[in-house]
Amino acid sequence: MKTFNFDEALIALQSDLLGFAYKLTADKHDAEDLLQETMLKALDNKEKFVHAQNFKGWMYTIMRNLFINNYRRVTREISMMDDSYSIGRQNLLEVEDGERFEYAYDLKELHKVINAVPESMRKPFLMYVAGFKYNEIAEKMGLPIGTIKSRLFFVRKRLQKELKEFGK
Numbered sequence: 001m002k003t004f005n006f007d008e009a010l011i012a013l014q015s016d017l018l019g020f021a022y023k024l025t026a027d028k029h030d031a032e033d034l035l036q037e038t039m040l041k042a043l044d045n046k047e048k049f050v051h052a053q054n055f056k057g058w059m060y061t062i063m064r065n066l067f068i069n070n071y072r073r074v075t076r077e078i079s080m081m082d083d084s085y086s087i088g089r090q091n092l093l094e095v096e097d098g099e100r101f102e103y104a105y106d107l108k109e110l111h112k113v114i115n116a117v118p119e120s121m122r123k124p125f126l127m128y129v130a131g132f133k134y135n136e137i138a139e140k141m142g143l144p145i146g147t148i149k150s151r152l153f154f155v156r157k158r159l160q161k162e163l164k165e166f167g168k
Contacts, residue, residue: 017059021034021035034070035063042059113159125151
């Protein structure tokens with residue numbers, strides 16, 4: 001009786017899985033991403049697979065479940081963005097145009113206030129504004145996450161105070 005080689009079976013099934021992924025996503029790049037995610041998931045859970053005769057079904061199930069989970073995550077994110085967009089839009093409509101941020105503050109003044117902040121606090125703030133997460137900033141700067149959070153809080157408070165005074 002022939003022994004089952006997981007890695008060989010995975011490679012042999014790759015083209016079939018890509019076709020299935022394309023049927024699910026209807027996009028070449030998304031299908032390739034789904035295939036890669038499925039292969040990684042299968043390799044991570046290699047020890048959990050026990051029935052060699054149903055390998056193809058196991059792989060298709062992994063891919064289908066990943067697709068469903070990704071779809072749910074994306075729809076949830078879109079729903080959250082829609083809610084926040086409509087709330088933000090409603091707030092903008094309630095406020096007169098002259099009081100909106102982009103009209104109330106000069107960008108030069110904003111940069112002036114940010115540049116007046118000490119470098120040790122300005123750098124994490126700029127990283128945060130650029131999209132870095134607290135833990136990423138802490139790791140890059142070699143500081144505890146609590147220090148990063150307190151520095152960001154300090155900069156936000158300072159910006160609020162100084163921009164409030166500027167607006168008067």
